[in-house]
Amino acid sequence: MNKVITDGLVLMPTPFADGLDVWSSGDGTPGSDTYEQSGNGAFVPADQHFDGCLEFIKTDSVAKLRYMGETSVQPGCYLRVTARVKCVSGALPDVRIAGWAGQAGGSHLSGVVETGSSVSLTGYGDVVEISAIIGTGARTGVDMVWADADYGHIGLDFTGANGGVVRVDDIEIEDITGAFLRDMLGIVDVRDYGALGDGVTDDSAAFEAADNDADGREVLITAGTYFLGDSVTFVNQVRFEGTVTMAEEHRLIFQKNFDYPTYVDAFGDEELAFKKAFQALLNFSDHESLDLGGRRISLTAPIDMQAAVNNRTQFETRRVIHNGQFQAIAGPAWDDDAVLAQATYNAADPKELSNVADIGSIQVGSLVTGNGVGREVYVREVDVAASTITLSQELFDAEGTQEFTFTRFKYLLDFSGFTKHSDLILDRVELRCNGECSAVMLAPLGVLFQMHDCQFIRPKDRGITSIGGGCQGMIIDRCNFESDESPTPSHLRVSQCFNTNANDVKIRNCRASHFRHFGVIHGGQAIIANNHFFNGDEEADGVRVAGLVLTTPNCASTISGNYIDNCFIEWTNEHDAEPDVPGYSFGALSITGNVFLSIDGQPSTRWIVVKPYGTGMFINGLNVQGNIFRTYNGSIERVETVDTTYAGLDYSRMRDIVFEGNSFHGVDQTTRNPHLEVHTESSVDATWVVDTEKNLPFGGPARHIDTLVPINAIKNGSNSAVFVQPYAVPEQGADEDEFHIIWPEPVKGEIRYSVRMDDPS
Incomplete structure (x- = not known):
């Protein structure tokens, strides 16, 4: 900043060679005496030290020299006045920069300092340079603070003994506002504290010193590459023109502007910047959230979130990452790793594989597939020394030794390196997998991982993967899942949105399209509410697969208010190492208020499928109420x-099954329990055979007849009304779905009945 350059401001007084009539021996105001008038001054054109100068004899106690021109004084502008003087004979005086401060209209500004520091002339012919700074702000180094001045008459004062003959070189006035610019703008430059920015020298001490001295001002990291050999914390605001490098274990923390854009400026690399920002998030208690600033972070490889933090394997304090986007950039780093290895399974240790071959090649987080392995079973821990693997779930039929396939998907954000990570929130984050990779893998343990208003765009394999108990209490709310497999027929798709292994998950208000599964859920007390997941395709008479897979039989869960579109709910016990254990039941599931839709599906499509993986299973508590079942383009x-692929259900032990208040459109066979209907017997018979016509759930038996209410009179063969009480015999017919009404004599008529296929509480 220089007003002479930018505004054409004229500051320099005219040289003495141009005449002494503008040089006053008074205050410099109009009408004051000049050196031309007084005869006490003379211009000396040639001097040993000066090109041209003013010579005069000091006769007053304070001999003044003032330029009569008005030197402008502007807010924010700082002027340095410089003069060179010498004494050639007589008494040696003192000299100082001085001036007269003026205001608009020509009045004097009183109450301000109008003189600088005095300097003594100590020898004849010795040139002494003196200077002082005039400005409107009371800053360090300013000698004369003229806060309300508009202009000044500037020059010198000579004090001390009289009689000396002095010579004065042309006085210089220059704009040195730039010297105060950093202070004026609140900036401290790390280079002023010894930082070199050569990429080799450790500049961490200089960074700390600059921050300590900033005192509320902004710390500026000017252009260069600064190596930091230690952790650095900035208490003040910081701005980067240059970049920094530091070891993985060292942390860079910004207390005032803790956000991802600052880390990008600091490191100049998007991936590294996010890692260092996340490292700081988990190592600094004053910040609970990391703002990505709406930025896109392009990733060429998965981010190992634990390796980024480096000094922690467990973290259980609330932290938030929000407002940004991660995008996978195509490359080999995203390729799945697959290992085929032999291992032994024993149901006595239901979550362990032993004697695992090639165990050093098997990674934590690998999906396990093989004979007798249910869906979404992952490697939770690997013990190379013991050749054992800990699994996320039990295997239903893998006893003995066989080959398993271990497939490690790659994730944008991979938390599996933590032993436990709790209470992390992803909020308004877009995860653009672009068909290259999966999105998020959770830690093996943790509580309350949350995703709010997030976008999962085209995950190649998985949206969210739980490899253990890290999904305890997980919340997925208002998220959108878009598939990379939309053109693929639904039964050939492989990708899915999420899986769980623990209790108390809440999946709410989400939308998902064209995945194989919306979710595979193991654990109890799940709440699945107000989601829309549709898995249809363009196939005529298309095969449909499960949208939701529940693998905890007695799950104590609710599925309500969802739009279940061209897919179904599948309820299994595939994560049970002993699925044949007697006495264990399905139950405690409520399916209410949902809309089930099928378009162009096969007639064999079902919306609620129970699939036992072992014998002796039954249902104790199933509530299906207030749902809409609807088809288009077929029924x-x-x-x-x-699904009896592995086993059926024991209908004799069914209990508390409710199917009522549902709406059926394009469904050939409705389902009700209790089933209320009217039976008409047109000719007299002592035994009325009543067929429930498969209206009971799962085509079950007519187990209990709750009511028999005649409609109008029951009549005998003489067409006379009879007043007798019948009784019912349940579970008749080949499928036990009929019951008999037994009368004391042959009769005919109509009777309303209520029949159940279960034992009520």
Whole structure:
């Protein structure tokens, strides 16, 4: 900043060679005496030290020399006045910069300092340079603070003994505002504290010193590459023109502007910047959230979140990452790793594989597939020394030794390196997998991992993966999942949105399209509410697969208010090492207020499928109420079924099953329990055979007849009314789905009945 350059401001007084009539021996105001008038001054054109100068004899106690021109004084502008003087004979005086401060209209500004520091002339012919700074602000180094001045008459004062003959070189006035610019703008430059920025020298001490001295001002990291050999914390605001480098274990923390854009400026690399920002987030208690600043972070490889932090394997304090985007850049780093290895499984240790071959090649977080392995079983821990693997779930039929495939998907954000990570929130984060990779893998343990308003765009394999108990209490709310497999027929797709292994998850208000599964859920007390997941395709008479897979039989969960579109709910016990254990039941599931839709599906499509993986299973508590079942372009046979691939259900032990208040459109066989209907017997018979016509859930038996209410009179063969009480015999017919009404004599008529296929509480 220089007003002479930018505004054409004229500061320099005219040289003495141009005449002494503008040089006053008074205050410099109009009408004051000049050196030309007084005869006490003379211009000396040639001097040993000066090109041209003013010579005069000091006769007054304070001999003044003032330029009569008005030197402008502007707010924020700082002027340095410089003069060179010498005494050639007589008494040696003192000299100082001085001036007269003026205001608009020509009045004097009183009450301000109008003189600088005095300097003594100590020898004849010795040139002494004196200077002083005039400005409107009371800053360090300013000698004369003229806060309300508009202009000044500037020059010198000579004090001390009289009689000396002095010579004065042309006085210089220059704008040195730039010297105060950093202070004026609140900036401290690290280079002023010894930082070199050569990429080799450790500049961490200089960074700390600059921050300590800033005292509320902004610390400026000017252009260069600064190596930091230790952790550095900035208490003040910091701005980067240059970049820094530091070891993985060292932390860079910004207390005032803790956000991802600052880390990008600091490190100049998007991936490294996020890692260092996350490292700081988990190592500094004053910040609970990391603002990505709406920035896109392009990733060429997965981010190992634990390796980024480096000094922690466990973290359980609330932290938030929000407002940004991660995007996978195509490359080999995203390729799945697959290992085929032999291992032994024993149901006595239901979550362990032993004698694992090639165990050093198997990674934590690998998906395990093989004979007798249920869906979404992952490697939770690897013990190379013991050749054992800890699994996320039990295997239902893998007893003995066989080959398993261990497939490690790659994730944008991978938390599996933590032993436990709790209470992390991803909020308004877009995870653009672009068909290259998966999105998020959770730690093996943790509580309350949350995702709010996030976008999962085209995950190659998985959106969110739990490899253990890290999903305890997990919340997925208002998230959108977009598939990379939309053109693929639904039964050939492989990607899915999420899985869980622990209790108390809440999946709410989400949307998902064209995945194989919306979710595979193991654990109890799950709340699945107000989601829309549709898995249809363009296939005529298309095969449909499960949208939700529940693998905890007695799950104590609710599925309500969802739009379940071209997919179904599958309820299994595939994560049970002993699925044949007697006495264990499905139950405690409520399916209410949902909309089930099928478009162009096969007639064999079902919306509620129970699939036992062992014998002796039954249902104790299933509530299906207030749902809408609807088809377009064809009909389906019924809404529910038992998949008997491995085993059926024990209908004799069914209990507390409610199917009522549902709406059926394009469904051939409705389902009700209790089933209320009217039976008409047109000709007299002592035994009325009543067929429930498969209206009971799962085509179950007519187990209990709750009510028998005649409609109008029951009549005998003489067409006379009879007043007798019948009784019912349940579970008749080949499928036990009929019951008999027994009368004391042959009769005919109509009777309303209520029949159940279960034992009520």
